[in-house]
Amino acid sequence: MTATRKIDLAFLGVGALWLAVLGWLVAITPREDGALAVTQSLTPGGWMAWTLPTALFFMTITGLLIVFSYLALRFPERPRMGVLRFETTRGDRLFVTLLGSAFINLAWLGLVGANQPYALILCLLYAAAIFRWA
Numbered sequence: 001m002t003a004t005r006k007i008d009l010a011f012l013g014v015g016a017l018w019l020a021v022l023g024w025l026v027a028i029t030p031r032e033d034g035a036l037a038v039t040q041s042l043t044p045g046g047w048m049a050w051t052l053p054t055a056l057f058f059m060t061i062t063g064l065l066i067v068f069s070y071l072a073l074r075f076p077e078r079p080r081m082g083v084l085r086f087e088t089t090r091g092d093r094l095f096v097t098l099l100g101s102a103f104i105n106l107a108w109l110g111l112v113g114a115n116q117p118y119a120l121i122l123c124l125l126y127a128a129a130i131f132r133w134a
Contacts, residue, residue, distance in 0.1 A: 082134040097127040
């Protein structure tokens with residue numbers, strides 16, 4: 001078996017595990033009238049209010065790290081110079097995107113308040129710009 005095939009199979013297993021955890025999270029989410037009660041705690045009486053949106057946030061970060069790890073192993077790249085004026089790799093651009101998205105969301109909360117999904121649209125545009133030109 002080639003090394004590439006081993007990498008593919010390993011990440012396929014990790015992806016399957018990630019999907020299983022995601023399914024488990026949805027399965028343990030409390031329900032009200034048959035619908036998911038996403039604002040209720042996944043661990044009643046626990047020390048932290050883990051809700052489904054909070055868990056999905058961390059699952060998304062985990063999924064991104066898995067995908068970018070796979071891409072780094074499977075398709076290595078050389079750093080490139082962009083508008084940020086320093087060399088960046090895919091991982092660097094992911095970090096800058098996540099950091100910038102955090103600031104966009106905090107600014108949105110401070111200036112606009114509610115309607116956070118609109119901030120997500122702005123974050124996705126920011127991410128597209130970073131990955132294209134940075």
